[in-house]
Amino acid sequence: MKWSRKTSDGIAYHYNASNSVDEKAIPIVFIHGVGLRAESWEQQLAVFGDQYRCFAIDMPGHGDSELLDKPTLTLDDFAEALKNFINNVIGEPAIVVGHSLGAMTALQTAVTYPEVIRGVAALNAIFDRADSAAQKVQSRAESLLDNLEQNVSDQPIARWFDKDSKYQVQAQMCRDWLDNGNRLGYARAYRMFAYLSGISAAQLQTIIAPTLLLTGELDANSSPEMSLAMANIVPDARAVIVPKARHMTQMTHASEVNSALKLFFEQCTTHGNIDA
Template sequence: MTWTTRPRSDVNGLAVVTSGAGPRILLIHGVGLRAEAWNAQIADLSLHYEILAPDLPGHSASAALPGSAGLQDFGDCIAKLLDRPAVVVGHSMGAMIALDLANRYSGKVKGVVALNAIFKRSSAARAAVKERAAALDGKSVSDPAATLARWFGDAPSPERSACRDWLTSVDPPGYKAAYSVFAGEDGPDENALRTLSCPALFMTGSREENSTPEMSRAMAALVPSGKAMVVEDAAHMMPMTHPEEVNRALLAFAKRCQE
């Protein structure tokens, strides 16, 4: 898989990669990344579906939100792409947004997939992510070494190199705004999960230390039509590092949502 830049369309201030035709799947990436993080999914899923993959506000070519923006502001911005019903798939912070959309825009979300999503962080994890957010000055690009080590370990790979390029080219104010929201959230509200009306799939990797398998299983257990899945030997960037397993699960879930 290559991680080359794709052309974009402007939709109400969001830069969006579009591909394919058919029922719609909306892909929402995580903090510091861009639509190309979904390249492996766009390539496979667009053979059967219309794929929309926006850059988060303040990332790549998408306009930034105010620094005071919260999770629902990001969700309302992405919701501009729900002019017809879609299966919504999010990764990391994108999973937070996807679950928020499924709760607040239930009539437009046919199913939701949360990849590498957090839920009730430990006190140590909560302190660590808040410390990282506080260290961002919103002016300079942060050294991504520690982030890449959490995501990939020490081994070099094309995926690691692509993420390094994206993290070192991201807009500092946009990154700070998004990361501050990510650090301040602790996952979806339990009642929101219990009342989620659409099918939901929670996937993470067996080697994921921050968005753990236990978190995904706990969320799935609360959703009336929820399911958890763990990708063996995968960590945080499994849509890039384990695309075959992720794509197979997404295609099966999307088919279920069309029935």
């Protein structure tokens, strides 16, 4: 069973669960990265919808979701949107799986609203990003806001896929989402992401839910070193580095990502003696 809906506050989402999945099955929420859409999780929804209640959301200003009514966004704004979705649509704590900016949103929600989080998997997250790296991203973010008509897909597609012919289909999907999405929503979210250095170590130490930090071996911006460092800070965390993967791990290396998520979901099922 799969359908798409929109909440009263403008968040569009996909729901996927087989007819055999019990209505009490554990809920999982998937959150995409900046400029992308819920459909970036298709290879995860297809697998985990046989056992869990799977929700994939379009973040504010992305896909079919509406813009937040404020010109300058913060990570707390996205965390609040996620918290509201979990409370209003699901009605119980959920496992949250985020990619890139979605990973940062998932981690911030685990810090600020731990009561709605059963587990958090952060794919290709950043931590303690160097000022030199951040400045390049910030310059591009400001340029995007100054000119919403400029090309937005060439640079990220080159970084994410490096012209690898094996991933032409995935690269074209991402290019289409970037080129045809809400330009203002993308620019505002990108600027918010550009000024993030990561969740602070002090905040990471407060996360009480089981946590998975996963990234690609070849992801220069969300590097293995970042995920390994976070895994050493979060009390109940594990890091997984996917060999030969770059930034779009859930799309290009779905088998490896799904294997890691399967083990993680099982861990979350038994954490704190919560019944499946």
